[in-house]
Amino acid sequence: MSVHQDRLAGLIRRERDAYAARHPASARAFEQAGGHLLGGVPMTWMRMWPGGFPLYLATASGARLTDLDGNEYADFCLGDTAAMAGHSPGPVVGAVARRYGELGGATTMLPTTDAAWVAAELTRRFGVTQWSFTLSATDANRWALRIARQLTGRPRIAVFSYCYHGSVDESFIVATPDGPRSRPGNTGAPVDPTVTTRVAEFNDVESLERELAAGDVAALLMEPALTNIGIVLPEPGYLAAVRDLTRAHGTLLINDETHTFSAGPGGCTLAWGLQPDMVTIGKSIGGGIPCGAYGLSAGLADAILADRSADIVDVGGIGGTLAGNALSVAAMRATLGQVLTDEAFAAMIGLANRFTAGVREAIGRHRLPWHVVQLGARAEYRFCPEPPRSGGESDAAADPALEEYLHLYLANRGVLITPFHNMALMCPATTPADVDAHTAAFAAAAAELADAELADPELADPGLRRVP
Numbered sequence: 001m002s003v004h005q006d007r008l009a010g011l012i013r014r015e016r017d018a019y020a021a022r023h024p025a026s027a028r029a030f031e032q033a034g035g036h037l038l039g040g041v042p043m044t045w046m047r048m049w050p051g052g053f054p055l056y057l058a059t060a061s062g063a064r065l066t067d068l069d070g071n072e073y074a075d076f077c078l079g080d081t082a083a084m085a086g087h088s089p090g091p092v093v094g095a096v097a098r099r100y101g102e103l104g105g106a107t108t109m110l111p112t113t114d115a116a117w118v119a120a121e122l123t124r125r126f127g128v129t130q131w132s133f134t135l136s137a138t139d140a141n142r143w144a145l146r147i148a149r150q151l152t153g154r155p156r157i158a159v160f161s162y163c164y165h166g167s168v169d170e171s172f173i174v175a176t177p178d179g180p181r182s183r184p185g186n187t188g189a190p191v192d193p194t195v196t197t198r199v200a201e202f203n204d205v206e207s208l209e210r211e212l213a214a215g216d217v218a219a220l221l222m223e224p225a226l227t228n229i230g231i232v233l234p235e236p237g238y239l240a241a242v243r244d245l246t247r248a249h250g251t252l253l254i255n256d257e258t259h260t261f262s263a264g265p266g267g268c269t270l271a272w273g274l275q276p277d278m279v280t281i282g283k284s285i286g287g288g289i290p291c292g293a294y295g296l297s298a299g300l301a302d303a304i305l306a307d308r309s310a311d312i313v314d315v316g317g318i319g320g321t322l323a324g325n326a327l328s329v330a331a332m333r334a335t336l337g338q339v340l341t342d343e344a345f346a347a348m349i350g351l352a353n354r355f356t357a358g359v360r361e362a363i364g365r366h367r368l369p370w371h372v373v374q375l376g377a378r379a380e381y382r383f384c385p386e387p388p389r390s391g392g393e394s395d396a397a398a399d400p401a402l403e404e405y406l407h408l409y410l411a412n413r414g415v416l417i418t419p420f421h422n423m424a425l426m427c428p429a430t431t432p433a434d435v436d437a438h439t440a441a442f443a444a445a446a447a448e449l450a451d452a453e454l455a456d457p458e459l460a461d462p463g464l465r466r467v468p
């Protein structure tokens, strides 16, 4: 380890110690969780927080949350987008209390009138006209893929390397110089994804054309901008080329807007005038109550309803007992109707502009070889000078040491960002003061890292080599 890496390791140790000192109650809760929780946490990715143990939640409201030790945070993680409406927004609290408490009947197998309102609103926002509900974005993707395979009669799907669409079996595949491979860590895969899936690099028209040319791809499942391997924006003209190619090869195009919803009230689909055949979404549209949805064009809807070999009502592989339940549909109606409104998006995007400008200024002032990218109400900084163009490039730009340092530094100063990478999301309750609190903490960390010795161009951690 060079003296410079040693200095960075020292800073991380300092922040780990501060984290432990600031959060004794969370540390105790984690220790005591012990025996019967797999990995010691309710869901194994909760171990992804840096510092050796997760913060334990006490309360959350709007853009703020408090932990068991009474520390308060400006929350830009927002449940990795599931809380994009803010924590427990008033209209959703009211709608859920009314459905569950007053009217009763969270889940009865009977429809409520909220569902048609939500479907019409999703149509207004995303363009495709026929909607059905799920309990997660994962299921929305799974069911959309089944419909696509059924209607095209084609066996495979296509995705982009390093995509994430939830725990969809077919999607755990990466492109490598030696060809497609199951993604490292793919746990107990039912089928090798190289059998079910073709994989292309984002922003690479030729690689997609090559994969679609085989004529066996039912659907391309994509985020219009990658958001799960850092944010990777499409280059000018790329999405139009994707649409042309999918049409030319008879492949359906599915936009997964679960994260890219941050681009505006109708996600990237509306903001960029895209024309997918299907749209999937989940996480945020229920204000934190489990939900998801997939929408399809009228032509596809007619075709699947008329297909006598497709059972989409019983045991044909599409459906869930609680999908479309009255509670989750009431929550979606309140969230879309009163919280994540067009006006709310305008304000959230304004705050993300402020966030991005603050980060950009600090990076420039300290001449760090980093950049920041914005996607509507969301922003993310990365430890490389130029935005990666693809999932593969973005994966190669990861710097776990810097990430741990920065996440701990921010958490110790009352700011949370998404644990998996450096993503920050604004919600309707986020304030300019929250944004400025992040900017101040980020700038202080950048100043510490730009310290002459740490940023020595010859010897520093690659993510710290100062821009001349």
Ligand SMILES: Cc1ncc(COP(=O)(O)O)c(C=O)c1O
Pocket (backbone or CB within 6 Å): 080, 136, 137, 138, 139, 141, 164, 165, 166, 167, 223, 228, 256, 257, 258, 259, 282, 283
């Ligand atoms: C783009 C995208 N689609 C789908 C999902 C799956 O969401 P869920 O885990 O809520 O099913 C995620 C989760 O991060 C996602 O980022």
